[in-house]
Structure formats: structure tokens, C-alpha cells
Amino acid sequence: MITLFDPKTDIDLGTPARESQVQITLNIDGRSISVPEGTSVMRAAALMGTTIPKLCATDSLEAFGSCRMCLVEIDGMRGYPASCTTPVTEGMTVHTQTPKLATLRRNVMELYISDHPLDCLTCSANGNCELQTVAGQVGLREVRYGYEGENHLEDVKDTSNPYFDYDPSKCIVCNRCVRACEETQGTFALTITGRGFESRVAAAGGENFLDSECVSCGACVQACPTATLMEKSVVELGQPERSVITTCAYCGVGCSFRAEMKGDQLVRMVPDKNGQANHGHSCVKGRFAWGYATHPDRITKPMIRKNISDPWQEVSWDEAVTYAASEFRRLQQKYGRDSIGGITSSRCTNEETYLVQKLVRAAFGNNNVDTCARVCHSPTGYGLKQTLGESAGTQSFDSVMQADVILVMGANPSDAHPVFASQLKRRLREGARLIVIDPRRIDLVDSVHARAEYHLALRPGTNVAMLNALAHTIITEGLQDQPFIDARCEGNDFARWSEFVSRAENSPEALAPVCGVDAADIRAAARLYAAGGNAAIYYGLGVTEHSQGSTAVMGIANLAMATGNIGREGVGVNPLRGQNNVQGSCDMGSFPHELPGYRHISNEVVRAQFEQAWNVTLQPDPGLRIPNMFESALAGSFKGLYCQGEDIAQSDPNTQHVTAALSAMECVVVQDIFLNETAKFAHVFLPGASFLEKDGTFTNAERRISRVRKVMDPLGGKADWEGTVALANALGYPMSYKHPSDIMDEIASLTPTFTNVSYAELDRHGSLQWPCNAAAPDGTPTMHIDQFVRGKGRFMLTGYVPTEEKVNNRYPLLLTTGRILSQYNVGAQTRRTENVAWHDEDRLEIHPTDAESRGINEGDWVGIGSRAGQTVLRARVTERVAPGVVYTTFHFPESGANVITTDNSDWATNCPEYKVTAVEVSRVYHPSEWQKRFQEFTDEQHRLLKERRGAKAEVRR
Ligand code: SF4
Ligand code: SF4
Ligand code: SF4
Ligand code: FES
Numbered sequence: 001m002i003t004l005f006d007p008k009t010d011i012d013l014g015t016p017a018r019e020s021q022v023q024i025t026l027n028i029d030g031r032s033i034s035v036p037e038g039t040s041v042m043r044a045a046a047l048m049g050t051t052i053p054k055l056c057a058t059d060s061l062e063a064f065g066s067c068r069m070c071l072v073e074i075d076g077m078r079g080y081p082a083s084c085t086t087p088v089t090e091g092m093t094v095h096t097q098t099p100k101l102a103t104l105r106r107n108v109m110e111l112y113i114s115d116h117p118l119d120c121l122t123c124s125a126n127g128n129c130e131l132q133t134v135a136g137q138v139g140l141r142e143v144r145y146g147y148e149g150e151n152h153l154e155d156v157k158d159t160s161n162p163y164f165d166y167d168p169s170k171c172i173v174c175n176r177c178v179r180a181c182e183e184t185q186g187t188f189a190l191t192i193t194g195r196g197f198e199s200r201v202a203a204a205g206g207e208n209f210l211d212s213e214c215v216s217c218g219a220c221v222q223a224c225p226t227a228t229l230m231e232k233s234v235v236e237l238g239q240p241e242r243s244v245i246t247t248c249a250y251c252g253v254g255c256s257f258r259a260e261m262k263g264d265q266l267v268r269m270v271p272d273k274n275g276q277a278n279h280g281h282s283c284v285k286g287r288f289a290w291g292y293a294t295h296p297d298r299i300t301k302p303m304i305r306k307n308i309s310d311p312w313q314e315v316s317w318d319e320a321v322t323y324a325a326s327e328f329r330r331l332q333q334k335y336g337r338d339s340i341g342g343i344t345s346s347r348c349t350n351e352e353t354y355l356v357q358k359l360v361r362a363a364f365g366n367n368n369v370d371t372c373a374r375v376c377h378s379p380t381g382y383g384l385k386q387t388l389g390e391s392a393g394t395q396s397f398d399s400v401m402q403a404d405v406i407l408v409m410g411a412n413p414s415d416a417h418p419v420f421a422s423q424l425k426r427r428l429r430e431g432a433r434l435i436v437i438d439p440r441r442i443d444l445v446d447s448v449h450a451r452a453e454y455h456l457a458l459r460p461g462t463n464v465a466m467l468n469a470l471a472h473t474i475i476t477e478g479l480q481d482q483p484f485i486d487a488r489c490e491g492n493d494f495a496r497w498s499e500f501v502s503r504a505e506n507s508p509e510a511l512a513p514v515c516g517v518d519a520a521d522i523r524a525a526a527r528l529y530a531a532g533g534n535a536a537i538y539y540g541l542g543v544t545e546h547s548q549g550s551t552a553v554m555g556i557a558n559l560a561m562a563t564g565n566i567g568r569e570g571v572g573v574n575p576l577r578g579q580n581n582v583q584g585s586c587d588m589g590s591f592p593h594e595l596p597g598y599r600h601i602s603n604e605v606v607r608a609q610f611e612q613a614w615n616v617t618l619q620p621d622p623g624l625r626i627p628n629m630f631e632s633a634l635a636g637s638f639k640g641l642y643c644q645g646e647d648i649a650q651s652d653p654n655t656q657h658v659t660a661a662l663s664a665m666e667c668v669v670v671q672d673i674f675l676n677e678t679a680k681f682a683h684v685f686l687p688g689a690s691f692l693e694k695d696g697t698f699t700n701a702e703r704r705i706s707r708v709r710k711v712m713d714p715l716g717g718k719a720d721w722e723g724t725v726a727l728a729n730a731l732g733y734p735m736s737y738k739h740p741s742d743i744m745d746e747i748a749s750l751t752p753t754f755t756n757v758s759y760a761e762l763d764r765h766g767s768l769q770w771p772c773n774a775a776a777p778d779g780t781p782t783m784h785i786d787q788f789v790r791g792k793g794r795f796m797l798t799g800y801v802p803t804e805e806k807v808n809n810r811y812p813l814l815l816t817t818g819r820i821l822s823q824y825n826v827g828a829q830t831r832r833t834e835n836v837a838w839h840d841e842d843r844l845e846i847h848p849t850d851a852e853s854r855g856i857n858e859g860d861w862v863g864i865g866s867r868a869g870q871t872v873l874r875a876r877v878t879e880r881v882a883p884g885v886v887y888t889t890f891h892f893p894e895s896g897a898n899v900i901t902t903d904n905s906d907w908a909t910n911c912p913e914y915k916v917t918a919v920e921v922s923r924v925y926h927p928s929e930w931q932k933r934f935q936e937f938t939d940e941q942h943r944l945l946k947e948r949r950g951a952k953a954e955v956r957r
Contacts, residue, residue: 010273013059014042014052014070015084026092041094042070042083052096053105053134055112055225056174057084060273060280061183064175068108069134072096080104105138112172113140115151116226123170123227124235130225131172152200160210162834163232163288164221166201170228173199177220177229184281186425188448189213190220201228210837215821216284217418222270231268231288240267247698247706248286249347249691250824252577253277253397253419254700255286256767259692259711266290266692266711276767277397277700283418284835285824292832293690297674300716303685303948308663308941312685312948317718317726324642324684325730327667328364331640339638340667341368341629344590345645346579348720349696349708351743353581354588354596355724355735356644360623362616363733367601367623368638371590372646373582374626378909379544380575381586381598383553387561388783389790391598392583394572395536396702396769396781400427402570404533407435407525409556410463410542410915411576414443415821417540417701420576424538425450433532435525437466438542439816440845440887441880454525457882459516460814461916464548465800466515466522467555469508471501473526474562480530481564489561489793497558497795506800514800516882530563534570541578542818545915547803550908554796561793567784577701579825584699587754587770588747593622597751613750616733626652627903627910630661640667642727644720645688649677650826650893653901653912654868656930671723673716676828677893680941686723687716694719696740697762699770703780705757706767803916805904811866811918813850813886817897820889827891842895843876845887846921851877856923863924864888864900866917870928871896875921886921894938899930 018038025034028045035044040063045052055067065085072083075093080101083094095101113135120126155168178190178201189212193202203212221229234240240260248255248269256275260268269287273280302320303312315323331339342360344353353371360369373381381391388394397420400406406424413421421444428434428450436445436452439460445452458466474480475498485494504510508519508526515522529535537560543552557573565571577583589596599606607618624632626648632638634657641662652658662668662681670679671686679685693714699705710719718726721740728735737743741759748754753771756779762768768779783789807814822838824830844862856862862875864886873888873895881887890897904913927935 011046013046014054014057015040015063016059016061017043024088024090026088026090026094028094029096035088039088040084041072041074041086041088041092044088045083045094045096050096051137052083053137054084055130055134055172056176058176058223058225061176061179061223064179067172067174069105071101071104073098073101102138106140109135109138109140115153116172117153117169124230124238125227126239128239129227158208160208161214161216162210162837163216163284164218165230165232165235166209167228167230168200170226171201172226173201174225176223176225177201180219180223183426184219184223184422185215185217186422186429186448186450187213187215187217189215215418216288217422218271218282218284218287222280233268237262237265237267243270244709244711245272245707246691246709246711247580248282249580249698249708250285250289250829251417251580252582252701253417254580254698254704254706255282255419256706257282257286261711264712266293274766277702277704277706278419281419281422284822285830289830289833289835290692291834292829293692294715295832297832298715299673299675299685300687302687302716305683308681308683311944314948317723320684320686321723321726321730324667324669324727327683328640328642328731331666332364335637335639337364338366338368338623340364340640340642341366341370341624341638342642343626343644343646343648344369344371344585344588346372346582346585348581348585348645349694349740350581350584350588350699350705350747351696351740352644352721352724353585353590354743354747355721355728356642357589357596358614359642359724359728359731359733361618362614363728363731365616365619367592367619367621368629369590369623370592370626370629371585372579372651373586373590374909374911376541376578376911377544377575377582377586378591378911379549379553379906381591382550382908384557384573385598387554387557387794387796388566388573389788390783391586392703392783393574393701394566394783395569395574396704397423399569399572399782400424400536402534403427403432403536404570405433405435405528405535407437407529407535407537408444409437409537409539410544411538411540412438412440412442412444412818413538413576414447416578416819417576418821433528435528437463439882439885440818453528454521456515456517456521456525459514460816460885461546461803461805462515462800463543463546463552464555464798465511466517467552467559468501468506468798468800469511469515469519469522470526470529471555471559471562472506473508473523474530474559475502476507477527479527480562484564485562488567488788489795493795497797500797500799511800529559535563535565536571536574537565538574538576540576542816542915544575544906544911545913547805547904547906547913547916548801549906549911551798555798558795558798561795566793567782567786569782572782575701580700581698583701583703584697584705587699592625596747597753609750613746625910627905630658633661633664636664639665640669641665642669642671643678644671644724647672647676647678647826647828649681650890650898653898653914654903655896655899656869657903671720674828674832675941675945676826680937687718689714689716689719694721694740696721697744703769704767705762705770705772707759707762803904803913805902805913805916805918807918811920813884813919813921815864815866815886815888815900815917815919816915817888817890817901820891823889823891825891826893831892839889839891842873842889842892842897844873844921845876845878845881847879847881847883847885848877849883850886850921851875854922856921861924862921863928864919864921866900866902866919868902868917869896869899869930871899871930872924872926872928886919894931894934896928896930896934899928
């Protein structure tokens with residue numbers, strides 16, 4: 001039975017909702033209805049349960065009025081107006097079903113069908129095709145016109161896109177795909193070529209889909225009412241039979257999806273139009289790149305080995321966790337309680353992250369727990385806590401639709417947060433103004449119908465100088481919001497700060513040479529931000545991953561407070577979190593100094609609550625951060641690690657330092673879905689579960705907690721939380737959760753910002769934004785409305801201290817790193833999908849001037865050397881980067897981008913300075929020495945994996 005669509009939520013009302021205080025009352029087919037002014041007749045009818053046939057209309061797109069299927073009769077109006085483009089008026093009387101209308105609609109449908117293949121029974125859309133449905137609705141029984149005349153039935157299919165086909169023979173030229181690409185996605189990759197009968201959909205430029213501007217978001221496929229644009233997976237597997245609502249496991253946007261299933265096989269992921277973060281939109285990763293979940297590289301059996309040069313032995317879960325526990329206890333007996341620790345994952349659920357930190361604190365008996373946020377947004381946590389009092393973004397994504405000025409700093413939303421980028425671009429098309437502060441000419445600087453008014457292409461490492469220059473302009477030109485400051489902020493701190501930023505040394509003129517940006521542009525951008533209406537800041541890792549990352553975050557918060565741009569819709573300070581659950585992993589107490597809810601471990605009252613609930617004594621001092629774990633391992637005092645769902649050997653800086661530290665440990669336990677780079681140094685491998693195989697929750701960048709729902713059984717036999725429970729029990733610390741909802745109940749009972757969160761409430765609301773407690777039972781979309789979480793906002797001094805990483809004659813260029821749309825983080829998932837069609841290797845972007853002076857041409861192999869190491873990549877010569885700056889992504893382990901990055905880190909949080917590395921680049925013909933060693937080691941580890949044995953473990957000490 002087809003049980004795909006919930007009529008309460010999935011019904012297509014034909015045209016978008018309108019908001020208005022004015023209600024219009026009209027009569028449709030003898031019944032009265034009131035709807036907001038601006039609503040279409042079609043939507044009004046649909047709201048009262050009357051279906052008007054339609055083809056070119058859908059409620060995610062503005063009406064177009066081309067198919068003439070939705071004609072109605074309206075008293076007092078001549079002819080037969082299209083209900084999708086006709087707005088309601090007071091007292092209007094509409095007839096949707098008359099004999100004349102039935103004839104007209106049948107005639108129109110007859111024309112469509114006369115140029116459409118009659119292969120419904122074998123068509124991949126059979127049973128889920130709007131053309132087929134509408135043909136049934138209008139009662140079409142025969143087609144009077146044959147195929148003798150001109151038609152499009154022989155038009156050639158475009159199968160170039162790895163995920164969907166375009167079959168023009170089935171196209172009814174309804175324009176929905178073109179509008180979806182424009183309105184929903186904002187890429188404008190499609191067009192209708194020709195006129196009348198010659199009209200055809202084409203990827204702009206007349207290229208095939210793969211070679212066009214198309215970014216494969218799937219919006220056009222979603223909008224297409226026929227089988228013209230169709231997922232290859234549906235063509236191959238057939239129409240799905242049921243669906244489960246879940247949350248994307250890639251980026252921090254946290255899109256909601258319907259996982260559409262046939263039996264226990266995933267057929268497609270369809271963005272959920274009720275999704276509160278994505279409103280039915282998606283990007284190529286969440287929509288299509290899920291094939292990794294069943295990739296043959298998945299490791300589904302626990303494995304152990306004594307040394308990393310030994311072949312793996314497959315064992316039972318019991319044997320694996322018993323062995324890991326005995327090793328951890330042995331290490332603690334020999335080297336002390338603090339000789340082991342754990343790393344939680346921002347890819348795992350809140351419940352799983354909570355359990356790992358609980359295991360470390362309660363079963364290991366120390367606070368040596370950290371998370372990958374250490375290497376991305378830890379400065380956000382610190383900087384926002386100091387200034388605003390809460391370590392999280394202040395707004396919902398939807399808030400951007402109220403912004404008049406949008407400042408994007410050190411972030412590239414079109415690649416890293418694509419669905420939010422589409423929303424942002426929509427707001428820009430409506431007239432909002434844009435400032436981009438980034439060394440690179442990111443897409444937003446100059447995209448279709450959306451341009452940055454100012455692109456401040458600052459030199460990497462000068463964010464704080466730039467923020468001070470902006471603040472100087474605001475204060476010295478009197479652009480601050482003094483009433484807001486007086487009412488909402490600490491007066492003494494403001495006085496100190498305003499005196500500091502007003503100094504001549506912080507003027508744009510003084511700092512322009514430091515930043516490499518014209519002083520006049522800095523002043524103009526500051527004026528726009530301060531005086532342009534609602535101004536919102538969105539920032540990313542280009543702000544945090546610096547030696548002054550925390551200072552820059554505080555500088556951003558200072559700007560927002562000084563201009564009163566905080567505490568309402570359309571404004572705020574918004575960190576764009578990279579991974580799906582990086583907000584959640586921080587919230588869940590993954591840092592060595594903080595228990596869940598960002599409460600310091602030294603706080604006796606808080607500690608006592610956890611001690612009572614967990615029935616243990618907790619250590620009062622913070623444990624080791626990830627970099628400290630590495631240093632202690634190299635010093636011989638840190639010997640064992642439980643690493644769930646993170647690949648520190650690829651993602652952390654100075655790879656050779658990290659791998660040396662891992663090699664120095666005696667028991668590395670990795671829980672993951674693939675043998676990742678870290679697992680090559682592991683002694684115990686516990687098979688991880690993909691997001692499709694478990695229940696739980698993720699928390700996105702807007703503090704939105706959304707359900708992750710299991711659609712298939714874990715391939716490795718256990719969800720990740722069950723693996724942690726087994727390990728805790730083997731360590732002698734009892735855990736007895738039956739379901740992740742039990743874990744969430746415990747989190748809610750111990751975390752003041754989560755007290756009203758439960759699976760029942762999440763199911764009821766769809767999602768909830770924390771704080772969600774007695775004071776805010778339905779969650780908190782906008783923070784700091786009447787007062788800051790810390791009471792009064794606190795301006796912090798942000799003296800600019802240049803990074804120690806300096807260019808010189810030997811290393812004259814600055815390397816900065818980032819992401820690309822089609823790949824995700826360390827690439828372990830996306831590299832195992834068809835997304836490699838767009839990006840199958842990391843490349844080094846270099847400005848033509850720098851390339852020419854080094855004799856480097858497009859596609860040449862180039863060696864990149866820094867003080868930390870050397871690697872070799874292929875060059876891409878582009879003006880996207882400024883002279884003196886080079887750029888690469890870090891999605892492929894063999895690229896060794898992090899062999900180059902150094903140990904420098906943020907002064908407050910140790911977040912690595914990924915964004916500034918002094919390098920030299922030269923043309924080469926061979927891989928680097930590191931790459932050769934990497935390849936040998938990788939080959940050896942693959943051999944050991946291939947030769948793994950199923951024998952009983954014989955490695956117990
Ligand atoms: S491809 Fe689909 S959505 Fe686009 S015009 Fe053709 S039928 Fe309409
Ligand atoms: S997949 Fe997205 S970007 Fe590509 S044509 Fe369709 S809507 Fe446009
Ligand atoms: S924008 Fe992020 S959350 Fe949404 S589908 Fe893409 S990767 Fe997933
Ligand atoms: S649905 Fe109204 S004209 Fe096509």
C-alpha cells in the first residue's frame with residue numbers, strides 16, 4: 001500500500017501562503033471561506049478541500065498561469081480566469097466545477113497528452129505523476145489527435161547528472177523547474193528556449209546538466225509534475241512505499257527530509273516542506289549523497305588487534321568491548337587515572353555525544369573529553385559567552401528575511417550552508433544589501449541577481465584589525481545606538497571599549513595597510529552596517545580558526561551590541577556551524593571544562609547534581625583538550641583514547657604531529673562507519689551506525705533540536721549509543737538505557753535549557769529551539785530579546801595581535817582553507833558517492849600573478865611547503881584569490897592539506913589557526929615525501945584489513 005503522503009501536511013495548496021491582517025471572505029461553489037488578502041482563488045479553494053486541476057502551479061512557487069488547467073468561472077468576470085493567478089476579492093463568487101469548465105479542461109489536457117508518450121504503466125513516475133492524476137481528475141478518456149503531427153517524443157534524454165535524468169519527451173513546459181531554480185534555489189541555471197511548440201527546458205548555455213551552472217540541489221526535480229526530471233534511484237528501484245521524517249546528517253543547516261523507503265531500502269531523500277530549517281529545500285549532499293550509507297567499504301564487524309602492524313581480527317561486540325575495557329583499565333592502573341580520554345563527535349546524535357562525555361567523566365573518572373568543535377567553533381562558545389552570556393547563535397535562519405543589511409564574514413554559505421544561502425539570496429533579491437568580508441571572492445560576492453555592495457578582501461589573519469576599524473568608524477562617527485547601549489549593556493565596559501576603538505591606531509586609515517583593504521571601503525561598510533536598518537552578521541570558520549578567533553567573535557558581538565542589532569528578528573550574531581551536530585555536541589558537555597548546558601565543572605552545585613544522578617564522584621578540574629591529549633601522548637602520559645565518529649588524523653592540524661601522537665598510544669578505540677585515517681592507528685574498531693540506522697536528535701546552527709529517526713537496522717548490529725552503553729557496562733559503570741528517548745529525558749532533567757525537551761514534545765512541534773524550559777515551553781527562536789542571558793551585554797576589548805605565522809622570503813604566500821559544495825568535511829561520506837563527479841581531488845587555488853611568476857599553469861602539480869610540512873596538489877589558476885593568497889579544500893586525505901597547517905591556535909580555546917599558514921608554492925613532478933609515506937602506510941593498512949581474520953581474539957595481554 002502506498003502510505004507516502006500525509007494529507008494533513010503534504011497537500012499542495014497550489015500557490016504560496018500570503019500573510020495579511022486583512023481577511024477576505026468569498027464564496028466558492030456555494031460555501032463561504034475567509035482567507036488573508038492576496039491569497040489566490042486556487043489556494044482558497046484548496047484550503048476548503050476543493051481541488052482545482054492544476055499543472056503549472058505548486059505552493060512552493062509563485063503562480064505562473066501558463067497551463068490553463070485551473071480555469072474557473074467567477075460571477076461578474078468575463079471569460080474563464082486562471083484560479084492560480086487570480087487573487088480573491090471581497091464577496092467574490094467562484095464556480096470551480098461547471099460543464100463548460102469540464103470541457104475546457106479536458107480539451108487542454110488532450111493537447112498535452114497528444115505530445116506525451118503513453119507509457120504510463122512502465123513510466124517511473126507511475127502512481128506519483130501529476131499529469132496522470134490531473135488526466136484522471138478531468139475525466140480524459142480519449143485523445144483525438146494522433147502522433148502523426150510534429151511532436152517531441154523522440155527528444156534525447158540528458159543523463160549526464162549522476163543523480164537525476166532529464167527526459168524532454170515527457171516535458172509539458174510548465175516552467176516549474178525554471179521557477180524552482182530561480183525562486184527556491186537562486187541559481188538561475190535553467191531557461192525555456194524557443195517559443196510555442198519549440199519551447200524546451202534547457203540548462204543555461206545549452207549545456208547538459210552536469211556541465212551547466214546547475215548545483216544539483218534537486219529543487220527542479222522536486223517541482224516537476226511529470227517524469228521529465230526524475231531521480232535515477234527511482235528509475236532504478238521504483239516508487240517508494242513509505243516514508244520517515246528525519247534530519248540531514250551533513251551540515252549545520254539541519255534540513256528535514258522524508259526518507260522514502262521501499263521495504264528496508266532507501267529509494268530517495270525528499271526535503272520536507274514542513275521542515276522548519278529548510279522549508280522543503282535541500283542541497284546536493286542531503287538530497288542525493290546518501291549512497292555512502294550502504295557502501296561496500298562499510299565495516300560491520302567489531303575488530304581488535306594488539307599492534308597497528310598486526311592484521312585485524314573480527315570478534316563479537318562482547319569481545320571487542322571487553323577487550324577495550326580491559327585495556328583502558330590496564331592503562332589507568334599502569335599510567336594513572338588521567339592517562340585515557342574520549343572524543344565525542346559532531347556527526348553523532350546529542351544522545352550519543354552525551355553518553356560519551358558521561359562515560360569519560362563517570363567511568364574513566366576524569367574530564368579528558370573533547371570534541372571536534374575544538375577545531376572549529378570553540379571560539380564562538382567562548383566569545384559569545386563572554387559578551388552575550390550564551391554560547392550560541394542568536395537567531396533562526398528565517399530571521400534573515402527581515403534583515404536589511406547582511407554582513408557575511410569568513411563564511412561561504414553557498415558551499416558550506418547551501419540551503420541557508422538560498423534563503424539569504426532570496427532576501428538579497430528582495431532588496432537587502434550585502435557586505436562580504438573574506439579574503440576570497442566567494443560566490444555571494446557576485447552571484448546572479450545578488451551582489452555584495454562591499455567585498456572587503458582582507459589579508460588572512462587580520463579579522464580583528466578589520467572589526468576594530470569598523471567599530472572605530474561607528475563610534476567616532478556617532479553611529480552607535482546609544483539608547484540600546486545605555487539600557488542593555490554594562491556602562492563601564494562600553495566606556496572602556498569605545499575609548500579603545502576610538503584611538504587613532506584603530507582607525508580604518510591606520511589599519512587599511514594591515515588588512516590590505518581601502519580605508520574608504522571599510523568606512524562605507526561600517527556606515528551601511530550601522531545605519532542601514534536591521535543588520536545581521538553571519539560568520540564561519542574564517543572568523544574562528546585563527547590565533548585570535550575568540551577575539552574576533554567578541555569583536556562581532558561588540559559591533560552588534562553597539563548598533564543595537566541584537567534581540568529581535570532580522571539582526572543578530574549568527575555562527576554558521578559546520579557539521580550537523582556541532583552545536584549539539586557543545587551543548588552536551590563535550591568540552592573538558594563544561595558539563596552539559598555549558599556549566600563549569602568546577603561549580604560544586606552543578607557537579608553535585610550530576611554526581612547524584614550518575615552515582616559517582618566527579619573530578620572538579622578541567623581535563624585535557626584534544627591538542628593537550630596529543631602533547632601528553634608524545635610525552636608518554638596519555639595512552640588510551642575512545643574516539644567516536646571523528647577523524648582527527650585527517651581533520652586536525654599538523655598531521656604528522658597527530659599521527660605521531662596516535663602511534664604513541666597503546667589503546668586507540670575508534671567507533672566509525674569506515675576505516676578512516678584515525679582508525680588506521682586503532683587497536684579496537686567498533687562498527688558505527690549511519691544516521692539512517694538510529695534514533696536520536698541533532699541540534700543545528702539555530703539551536704534547533706530535530707529528530708533523527710531510524711529507517712533501517714544498524715549494519716554493524718548496534719547504534720552508536722548502544723556501543724557506548726556496552727563499553728560503559730564492560731568498564732563496570734552500569735548504563736541501562738532502552739532507547740535514546742531515555743537518554744534525552746536524562747539530559748532534560750540535568751540541563752536547565754532543555755527541561756521541556758522530550759521526544760513527545762519534538763514530535764508535537766516538529767522541532768524545538770533551546771532554551772526550551774518552563775520560561776519558554778515552545779522554545780526560543782530569538783535570544784536576548786529583553787535582556788542578555790548574562791544580564792547586561794559586555795563589551796570586550798579586542799586588541800589586534802598579529803599572528804606569529806608570518807610570511808617571509810622563504811614562505812611568501814598565505815594559505816587559507818575551506819570547503820566546497822559537493823564534498824563534506826574529511827570527505828569520508830561524500831567521497832564514497834557520485835559527488836566526486838564535481839570534485840574528485842583537492843586543488844590549490846593561486847592568483848594568475850603568483851602562478852605566472854612561478855611558471856605554474858592550470859592543472860600543473862605544485863609543491864606547497866610550510867614550516868610544518870610539505871604536500872603536492874594540482875593548481876587551479878584563478879582570480880578568486882587575491883595575489884599573495886592561496887587556497888585549498890581538505891576533503892581528500894592524500895592531499896595532506898593539514899600536513900601544511902601549523903600548531904598555532906586561538907589563545908583562548910586552542911582552536912587551530914587553519915586559515916593562516918605561510919607557504920611557498922613551486923612546480924613539481926613528484927608527490928611529497930609525506931605523500932609517499934602516507935600511501936605506503938595506507939596500502940599496508942588496507943592489506944591488514946583485507947586479511948582480517950574471523951578467529952577468536954588472541955591478543956589479550
Ligand atoms: S521539466 Fe518538468 S517542471 Fe520543467 S517544464 Fe518540463 S514538465 Fe515542467
Ligand atoms: S538541480 Fe537545482 S540548481 Fe540544478 S537546475 Fe535544478 S534547481 Fe537548478
Ligand atoms: S544544506 Fe546542509 S543540512 Fe541541508 S541538505 Fe545540504 S548538507 Fe544537508
Ligand atoms: S495551474 Fe493555473 S494556469 Fe497552470
